[in-house]
Amino acid sequence: MRHLLLLVLLATTLKAGEAPRWAQMDYGPTMGCSLQIGNEYVLRALIVRLDKEKQTYVAYDLETMRVAAMWTGGFIDGNGVIFKSEHHAQPKPVGTLLWSNPIGPGWANKDGSFVDPRPQYVAKYNMPQGGSELTREGQPMPKEWVQYKGHYLHGQQVVVSYAINGCAVLERPRLSAAGSLMRTITVAPSSIEQRVDLAASGPYCTAGGAGAVDVTIAEITGREIGIIPPRKEARTFFVVISQKEEIPQSADAFAGLMSEKLINGGPARWPETITTQLTPGTGDGPYVVDTVTAPDDNPWKSWMRFGGLDFFPGGKRAALCTWSGDVWIVSGLDGTTLTWKRYATGLQEPLGLVITDDGIVLTCRNAIMRLHDLNNDGEADFYEAFNTDIHLTRQFHEFALDLTRDKAGNFYFAKGATPGRGGPNFDLWSLHNGGFFRLSPDGKKLDVVARGLRAPNGIGIGPNGEMTTGDNQGSWVPVCPLNRIRAGGFVGIPDGVPGDVKPTKRDPPIIWMPMDVDNSSGCQVWAPDDRWGPFAGSMLHLSYGKSSLFSVMTQEIGDVMQGALTKFPLTFATGIMRARFNPADGQLYVCGLRGWQTNGARDGAFQRVRYVGKPVAMAMGYAVTKDGIDLTFSQPLDKTEAENVDNWALQQFNVLWSAKYGSPEVSVADPAKHARDTVIVAKATLKADGKTVSLTIPGIQPVNCLVIKPRIATADGTAITAHINATINVVP
Template sequence: MKINLNSLSGLLFFAILLITGCKPNSSTQETDLPTGFILQESDLPDYEKDIDHRELLTALDDRSDESIRTGEHIYNNTCFNCHGNPDQEGSMPNAFKFWEGEFKVGKDPYSIYQTLTRGYGSMPPQVSLTPTEKYDLINYLRETFIREKNPGQFVEIDSTYLASLPMGSTTGPAPKEFKPWAEMDYGNFLINTYELVGLNAPERERSSGPSPLPDENLIKANFAYKGIAVRLDQGKGGVAAGKAWMMFDHDLMRVAGALTGEGFIDWEAILFNGKHNISPRTVGDLHFSNPVAPAWANPSTGKFDDPRFQARDGRKFGPLSREWAQYKGLYQFRDRVIIFYTVGSAKVLETFGLETLENQPIFTRTLNISPSVKPLKMRIAPKGTAVGLVGEGAVLKEESGFLVMETSPSRPIKVKILIGKSGIKGLSQYAKTTTPPESLESLTTGGPSRYPQKLTSEVQSGTQEGPFQVDIMNPPFDSPWKNQFRLSGIDFFKDPNKGVICSTDGDVWMVEGFTKNSGNLTWQRIASGMFQPLGIKVVNEEIFVTCRDQLVKLHDFNGDRETDYYEAFNSDHLVTDHFHEFAMGLQTDKEGNFYYAKSARHAREALVPQHGTLIKVSKDGQKTEIIATGFRAANGVCINPDGTFIVTDQEGHWNPMNRINWVKKGGFYGNMFGFNPPKDSTEKGMEQPLVWVERDRDQSPSELLWVDSKKWGALNGKLLNLSYGYGKVFVVPFEKVGSQVQGGIFELPIPRFSTGVMRGRFNPGDGQLYLCGLSAWGSTQPQLGGLYRIRKVDQPMVIPVGIQATKTGITLTFTDNLDATSVQDTSHFRVKIWDLLRSRKYGSKHHNEQILQVTKAELSPDKKTIKLTIPNIKPTWGMEIQYHIKDDQGVLREGLVQNTIHQLGEVTTR
């Protein structure tokens, strides 16, 4: 699969540099570079083939200080997340340590440049860096970490070395700061977790040290954990291009604050600029703010006391009770946002606006409140803030240091609240002249299209040899809204030519052209501004999206397909400020209940019960239940035919390697940093995975799915695993011994995709597999997002789809007939096993590696099943079975099955 670099122009820079160690080449310049690069020379831009490396390295003498400052900036803002420094371990402890490791590809500057440019192993190619920036980064690494701390890896740049470099005529394009996350038009609102701070804000407190990291003291920080940032000023470009904003927190039905300024937020977040362990902060002038507490008094008691779940660090999380107040959703009308929620028995519609008084901004809140059984009270702002009230049925009061609005019961109310900075003069008089509060009902039935353009993209049909062909269906990267298209979920309607795709940047797209094979796809943006969508499901032709803050149901009222109402179908999510707690995947069972997985905090102990869990939401959205616990980074959900689940997990603390888990209700899956873990931290205290996935096979498994297509022949009904880390697809042969499911993975014979692969669905129309993916946190693949189709063609597969571990050996069952003579040669098989060490440390190296002798290999009468006799077979964390045999047509078939054995079954006859 050739990677189209034209589609990489919007690539985020994630300098993950996961270079693992090995012995260095003894020569000064590594002229015999490895062949395992991710990008081939033909994939590179033309200028890379004509770079004057001698000039770039020589120029470092004249700009040494500037170069090192630039390299330090690049390292600290991107690379440090994973690599850390000699004093502080990075978030991925297995990442290469420049101050002590040994380069795998080459230690001289030119070799390191090649690795940065083309990618190698776990390191993605850094296509967004210019040649000058690459050498700035290399210069910083050499002078800061390598020269003194790791001198064996330092190569002097002398005249002999410079003379050995390839000659060229260009130094490439000039460096340019690239911030696609800040340039995208998200629409006029964007939901995220925000920390509200004013000008001259204090530095963030960020803990460090061994894992688990201690909790920071954030009890006084003003986080809108489910913050709806709404742009108030007019203009193009959406919320990111605004100059005035209101921030609404839908956990507490509070206005967290109002801001103005030349910048929206600092974009410090893993899915913005790639930073770990951080949430975005506001950067403008904070005109007023309210603390993290209920905005409306409890209708039953008239008190503002916060009864929500209190975490270990003293903070409270989650929504208020439904009886108190409940967020119902968000209407969009042109660029206006109307928020719908309830307080007790009353329904509230609220919208925000911006007016001016003597060139000073006045923020407005217009509320339509239906009749309530009891009087209602709402905190508007702290005492001293300038506040005015327009309308009837409500009055302003002071209570416990706040300006409070109190409403009359048993009557509909329309009010407009005016809020300005403390010290603004004349607001009372201005309130008499401003427009009266408007009726908002007319804004809730749908408005004109906000994104009327329909975009097209070309389908590149695959012509690969073998049983599978891969069609590249890249999205329209040149969209007018500068979308990043980091695709994170896909599903189809009853019309299989039409589907929906979500992106983690907040969008949902209606896509047509899947089955008509016209050579093009049509893309229509139908929703935007949502909080990190990572799963989507069509249920009875209705669209549901998993977001970090809620399960959203999309409604189109006027037939233009665009979302007019973002219904909060379920918002029981317990959201904290931690960057790692993604809400992943979306599936439904036969009864219509919904399921998604919630990741835990990275390198920290859980704060809320939902951290690291599989979650069930009832069919009507009214109930949330935790099904299983103990996950670290659970990337999606698969529902099995028997009603159980499969959830993957990633290598890390308490996870010595990646896991594929066959999940039982009530099970605990190993992460002792999860919420309320069992006292037994040994392997006996957790459920064992189906397989421990070796990092060389897959750095980061994502979602699994069952093949549901007769066109896929012998693979129909089999299990597939998708690879976010390496952009692969695996078959998962497995067995059940007693109550334990165990098995392995086998990579499909297709090239790596240019993104990590997140989600897949079989299209009921053409019976083929459609995949979408992205590259953001920790993927090795270079492209931001992608859409693909895998077509099964009429060629033999010869893929292992069955595995049994018995007391005498291993049995492998293939999709196609094999050659008996080839199979009987035991030298055609190599079996290796190893142990792992599970601990609070990040990951594990191999322990007790052994080669097991295969003393006999025989082909069963069905001609598809190989029985390997292995006298020393035993349960093992990891096993690799390599083979090179022939099929019944004499074609050589080489492959590797990587598996786990928990129990040895009895020998059966076939």
């Protein structure tokens, strides 16, 4: 056998002084990411650290359960959006690549074939090198052949769990005495032979261990293939893949390499807890923003950029995930002293989180994951692949976003599209780009509810099953919409709909939001009761780009919904994206991060919007009438000011739904002009309830963006000047 040629990889070049933030972080025993190895990509890589010195690693391809590569001399170079904020790039191994395996199944099917059944497609990527290529990456394998189940952690040891042809497999990677990869494998009983692709002919592959009596290694078509015969009992054996011939270890030395204790929870990896203080908000208004201080200064340099949150029953504890792959649990939310505990690490870009009776469930780029603490020590021991049906590409913008549930227990999330470098171009569309998804409570059935989204960084499921999303301006998204989602709906980008026939009209959003109002949307959430003031039952909308919170007012005419929103006069520390109401105190908690295209100042923050009991003076209701608009406010109004038409300044404009990036503000009166039109208010009438103003608008008609600037006051003299941004889809 020949020795495999060593490929020396370019090491990361660091500036003098402190390492960049991403490079300081300890990611734990494993890390999920998309990884470039040579000219190939592993889109669902699970990188496993093999030594205490953090120098030697192996990467599994969780789509095919092949061992994709082994390298030594460093970790990764940090290319990519999650590390260095680089677009159109993926990280690469640093150091010396010892060996790698090409894209394809890591194990044979029941007939002994390694032929990849996934269709090839042309992957056109609008990257610096341009061009296109044929690939199969990003597509799940048939589950009856290969299915990743998850992985266990026992201290720093890792056991990967998967199934091959329905046969359960446990695999523990580790270093041999000589520093080679030792794959310790336990296979369940099976009536058929199984074959595992170990390496190209070149490395020395040696099987050993008590369970390897009948395991053979054969060179077949230039590959080293491990052959495992049918068996009535489970077998455990190991295979060493080495650059030089090694003497197989004895059964005594092998004993204990795989045992039950490794999959039943182990010693804590992060026993330290971190204490912070809740910082109360200040201000004279009815709402203040408290800061649940994050553990930014922590022993593992974990980067606190929050992508999801949820509360445990009772509301005293919450779980939050970070963009870099962590899950943290914070306790003490009923007081001012907070205790943070690191619960999980190494997840692939988790940007949504829900707590269920069966564990913490997360939306990750590679899968929907569910975490289990098997020994109740406050750390996840089993990272379960709850659902792996998602298709993905290597495109950086294809985030898997948010996670929430309906009353039936279904999960909902969304995925981003694949915009290229500026202009109207998009990179490859997979089956799931730009989709809004429903996942059954058991994780077995994934449905695409609607298509056409671009960057839906936040969704909402209302108390009556309402489905909503925000989006992000770009090609086919003229300004940020607040979308109503319905089954079979189309909400933006024609390329997001499979097939040759593309939509020529999109579903109307509830609201088109001008760029100075929201340039990049977050999630939606509904206030459950009056503990949070007068907004019980109302929808709220978060802006990641403007770090803002809005109250949403909706009207339904026939099967068309339209609405308006107005901003709370509050300041947040970061780009807020996720929100939950705490069942204990009834207050709104928000979290988010600073990636790009946000005015948020901090990398991440967790904050509480607390109602202090003072009167609220804001718009609460919006309705289009045949003669104009009715606006309802939270308090009785000063009649003289409310009925003075000079106190109402209205402007309107349309936007163009097209392949161009964004849209100008287009005059309604003269579409050839890029300008806002002044809207005349002929009459303002305060209704008998003292809170609702009817604005008479001659010639009222559908319009994308209607900006209402009141200059009125409540009956007790409190000024109301907050702008109201509305959309008119239909006039009754």
